Amino acid sequence: MATDAKERGEEKVTLGQYLASIRQDRRMTLREVEEATNREISNAYLSQIENDKIQQPSPNVLHKLSEIFGIDYGRLMEMAGHVVPSKRRAPSERHGRIATFANYHLTPDEEAELLEYLQFLRSRRKTSSAKTRR
Amino acid sequence: MATDAKERGEEKVTLGQYLASIRQDRRMTLREVEEATNREISNAYLSQIENDKIQQPSPNVLHKLSEIFGIDYGRLMEMAGHVVPSKRRAPSERHGRIATFANYHLTPDEEAELLEYLQFLRSRRKTSSAKTRR
């Protein structure tokens, strides 16, 4: 247990972070995404979303993005703070499938590095009682 | 025009009409509904919604109303013109060989750090070439 991550700030993946990482994973530029949406979503606006300048992008926007990227619309809705049908609303996020890496096109190399990094993270956390990071 | 929404004709019922008729059915006043939502939705705003002055009430508002009235949230979303998340999840199981991370049960904290690290990894070896070292 332990895991008092909530108390220390920056832990949870934001909608912006998630979308940005997905876009990079797909190797697309902001303008390419704009193109892909038939100019329905401007690159400028996308930038704001990725930097969390927009608090709640509309469902239609999120849907378009989920189509482009081939990711789950419901999850985007959730991350944006919208209530999703058939999902129980709980203030405390039980982890579950927040940002599963299945959505990323990881190369074997990347996967290896991530695993290694994860081990590093965990070892560090177990041994030293961690404090301010970075 | 506060006629019953039971028009025999096939004109489609608007969100406002629907909500108004439901509220009347429940025999509640605008202010009672406002109360029932813990004042999250003002009676003034409700009035505008019922008269279709508002084109797209936010999902959260619609959800609250669906709770109060005990009606289907998804339907309200649809009537409001929002795309409703369908669970018709396509066979997007392209991950195949790299589902490794699915086996780890990452805390939100770890997931965030991994994502950040992945972005870091990719940001440096952008698209081959270039010996740029920022």
Add this chain to the structure above:
DNA sequence: GGAGATTGCTTGATATGCATAGCATGCTTG
């Protein structure tokens, strides 16, 4: 008839989604 409450609605103000245009930096090549 008038005070007082109740109910639906309008209005003015504010917040925020979202677009167009433009900026800053980086990279490439003459």
Add this chain to the structure above:
DNA sequence: CAAGCATGCTATGCATATCAAGCAATCTCC
């Protein structure tokens, strides 16, 4: 270096969701 383009981001402005306050019609009950 300058020119050019690509990429991410910012500045500005408009549209609209949402609220607080107030108004008009109604229904009491004296």
